[in-house]
Amino acid sequence: MQQTLPANVSNAVHQAHIDLRAQLAAGENVLASLPVDLNAQMQFSAGLVALTDRRLLAWEAGATGWRDWPLDAGGADLALRHFDHAGVGTLELHDGFGRLAFWRFTLEGQPQALQLVRLFERETARRQSGVPPEAGADGPPAALCPHCQTPLPPDSEECPLCEPDLQAPPSTWVLLRLWRFARPYRKQLATGFALTLASTAATLVPPYLTIPLMDDILIPFQNGQQIPPWRVLAYLGALLGAALLGWGLSWARTYLLALVSERIGADLRTATFEHLLQLSLDYFGGKRTGDLMARIGSETDRICVFLSLHALDFATDVLMIVMTAVILFSINPWLALVTLLPLPFIAWMIHIVRDRLRTGFEKIDRVWSEVTNVLADTIPGIRVVKAFAQEKREAQRFREANQHNLQVNDRLNRTWSLFTPTVSLLTEIGLLVVWAFGIWLVSRQQITVGVLTAFIAYIGRFYTRLDSMSRIVSVTQKAAAGAKRIFDILDHVSNVPEPAQPVKLAALKGRIEMHGIGFRYGNRAVIRGLDLAIEPGEMIGLVGHSGSGKSTLVNLICRFYDVSDGSIRVDGTDIRRLGVADYRRHIGLVLQEPFLFFGTIAENIAYGRPDASRAEIIAAARAAHAHEFILRLPQGYDSLVGERGQGLSGGERQRISIARALLIDPRILILDEATSSVDTETEKEIQKALDNLVQGRTTIAIAHRLSTLRKADRLVVMDRGQVVEVGPHDELMARQGAYWRLYEAQARQVDTEADEAGMDAGSSVALATSQAAHVAQRTGTP
Secondary structure, eight states, X not given: OOOOOOHHHHHHHHHHHHHHHHHOOTTOOEEEEEEEEEOTTSOEEEEEEEEESSEEEEEETTOSSOEEEESSTTGGGOEEEEEEETTEEEEEEEXXXXXXXXXXXXXXXXXXXXXXXXXXXXXXXXXXXTOOGGGGOOSSOOOBOTTTOOBOOTTOOSOSSSOOOSSOOOOGGXXXXXXXXXXXXXXXXXXXXXXXXXXXXXXXXXXXXXXXXXXXXXXXXXXXXXXXXXXXXXXXXXXXXXXXXXXXXXXXXHHHHHHHHHHHHHHHHHHHHHHHHHSOHHHHHTSOHHHHHHIIIIIHHHHHHIIIIIHHHHHHHHHHHHHHHHHHHHHOHHHHHHHTTHHHHHHHHHHHHHHHHHHHHHHHHHHHHHHHHHHHHHTTTHHHHHHTTOHHHHHXXXXXXXXXXXXXXXXXXXXXXXXXXXXXXXXXXXXXXXXXXXXXXXXXXXXOHHHHHHHHHHHHHHHHHHHHHHHHHHHHHHHHHHXXXXXXXXXXXXXXXXXXXXXXXXXXXXXXXXXXXXEEEXXXXXXXXXXXXXOTTOEEEEEOSTTSSHHHXXXXXXXXXXXXXXXXXXXXEEGGGBOHHHHHTTEEEEOSSOOOOSEEHHHHHTSSOTTOOHHHHHHHHHHTTOHHHHHTSXXXXXXXXXXXXXXXXXXXXXXXXXXXXXXXXXXXXXXXXXXXXXXXXXXXXXXXXXXXXHTTSEEEEEOSSGGGGTTOSEXXXXXXXXXXXXXXXXXXXXXXXXXXXXXXXXXXXXXXXXXXXXXXXXXXXXXXXXXXXHHHHHHOOO
16 A cells, blocks of 8 residues: 555645646657655655656646656657665656756655656667657557546556556455455354344244234224134234244344454454564565554454444345245235336446445545554654654644545545435335335235235335345445455565475574675665675674665675575575574674563563573673663563653663573674664673673674774675675775775764864874774784
8 A cells, every 4th residue: 555645745746637738739648657746855745747758747846837858859868867765766867968857756656757767768769769659559549548538658558647546446356355264164154144044034924924913813803803812812922932033043143243253353463464574674664554553453343343244234134135025926926026126226326336435445545544644653753743843743744634534535425425315215215116006906906905014014124124235335345445455465475485495494603605695675776796705703894884785785684685686695505595584583683773662671681582581581681781770670670661662761772682682692693883872881881781792693793983893803894785895904994995984084073073072182192092002902913
């Protein structure tokens, strides 16, 4: 599910699509378009980039008009380049002299951007080769959009000018896929169906008894005949017995099927969440937390209500209508035909309205996820919101999302509000026709008053069920929309798959070999042809500028992503042949921003080993230099940690995360900027804990402060996704290459910070001497 734009941006983009039609010349066809939702200042703003078979057009909010760049005039020099970084995509238009324009957008527009670049390159290549646009494709003329009559792009059935429906409308048949979750309860479902059949039959008995009550009891008694009291009591007892039997059977089937539906819903939630946990990190990078929470929470609840109540009612309604129709035809076929007259009209209305409801409820789900996304963004980040005094801004975001949700619901309610009363009107007309035709048959003595009374009683139930079936259309479409959103998760295949026959890990030594590995984020190469070997127990320091690929390399080693090229081997085995969970149990990870769960200190330390004893937890905390501050907490190891570690300092959270890594005793240790966000004193405490952690383990440490890597056996310098230097500190400094430049730049920064802090020259010399002493201590040089 893609992120929905703010309402004002979405409306402006939609208007830009409409205005684009007026910009097209006669015979000019739109090939692709990209809604642009960010401006140069990275703020939400509307814009549109469109490619036709003649030119590239662009419009941005606040601009005086459209800009365009013809493909024929200098098209050979035009180049459209695409980049993406940190959740933001960029398109740049260049010619032979420099950049002409650029546009930024959130990554929900990534598919449209890639298609736009592909078609742009195809059109410019066609012009360079001298092939006219008309000769590029054979066959019939391009199809026209049924809404705006614009020629559709080649090999596409979607109009780039009309507002696209981001997801295919959910079909009601998607509900049949729920059978995989219902199959374990098929015996209970069969019992429930039998109870439904029996209870429906029981409820049809009382109307049939009205025939003898009217013809044999009431009318003769009204004409002066004597009626035996036992006959009256027998009929009344039969009515009471049928009512009680129907109540008992109905209660039993409702209770049984409600239990089954709750279990189906619980299994659906569990299966969805378990599958979600198995997906790779790139899936979560394109999703919003609020949207995923809404799918697993509210959507499964909606499906559960549908299965427990509405599906049961629908089955009862169908059985009631079929059995009632059989009884009516057995009593009087002609009167039964008149009774069924409104049925084709109601069925036709349901068919017409169903399509509108189907797309409408899917759009409502997407818009509602926009509301939950605002909540999921704002509540965890409330400290930042308050720190920057952005309460009004966030309230406005929520107000806009809520207003958009209201508008979409209003449009759907206009359709639904007309449909339901129309069905009720048709049923009332049908009842009137039955009365008129029945009275005519009674006047001709073809039926008795008792038969007509029974017909009216049956018809009341018949039309009530028919009206109920018409109302279930909206519920069914809501459930289908929810099921589709759930199966969108279940159908997604992880980019880090489990091997079919995983190799079992006995004892891991920790040798890591990387051979020609490459990795791409989208179409951007991040790692290129990297070769590196790390020996068991060796400590490697990864250094380099931001964006050089250090964190990506660590993610590949942890197998959060799979390499695009080459292979990573641990102890000679490709990690893609290892079971994902089995392999990661041997990896300890300490991040720059440690994440703690809501729970006790002991539970957070034992997260990787929930069965660890209290003595083992305390031993890990002691090694991580966390035992002392934990004992100062009110409840010690049983003290509750707030969500994301609220109530603890950054250094305390970091030492708990180190204790968590120590407890699992990993053979491979990853330190990703573990001390970059703490003060000097806290860094010393964390460094002592890390010294205990790295002993005897293959360690890969990332740090921007090069002084924190003084104990590394080798330093690996990365630049633009490649290894440019490898070696100890002294050797790399002697080369005066990339590492030397990094070190010198940091030394100058230290001097600058010292000067700004008011340090004199002697203090600066002392600082430099202290750094040199650290290096001498590490290398053994004088």
